[in-house]
Amino acid sequence: MAETEEEITFKKETVSKLLTSFFKEDKTRISGDAVVLMTEMIKIFVQEAAVRSQKQAEAEDCEQVEIEHFEKILPQLLLDF
């Protein structure tokens, strides 16, 4: 189980469906490139959320990352995005 090159990412199709489901106009579409870039962005969002929550847990000397840790970092996370 040595190879750690397996990159965890969202499926392009999922991201595409997700974004288009929120569009207000039926005629709005999204280009392939935009989907790829948004896939990256969403992944970064999740990673930021995870790492910041984990750092908060560390700062509070907690063994597990709990929802309180996430809640504390959430405001700044949303402002940063």
Add this chain to the structure above:
Amino acid sequence: MSLDKEEVHQRLKAAVHYTVGRLCQKTGQEHHKEFSRQTIAAIAETSFRQCEIFARDLEAFARHAKRTTVSAEDVKLVARRSTALSMYIQNKSEELNQEKKSTGKRKSKDAEESRDQGL
């Protein structure tokens, strides 16, 4: 037999939750801290909602530019708040353009499939 919007969202939420779980697991492994299930669920829910904000912004930017198709330019705008993020997205965008030029054809199906990685 079209799916109810609610059903579509439920499925998408589940897909997001799955990947979020895996990302959290990886982060947890790297820093030797586990994420509680509640936390993963909360991150997944928040990410899902953030996508709605992204989507609305993207649509607005495209419309502002008098386009009906959201483009990479719109994504760059969405990423404007953080300099690091903005640069990252710009670089990725340039990478994509380079790929297109070097393969000399439209974004090949191969590239698309390899990204999908059966998650």
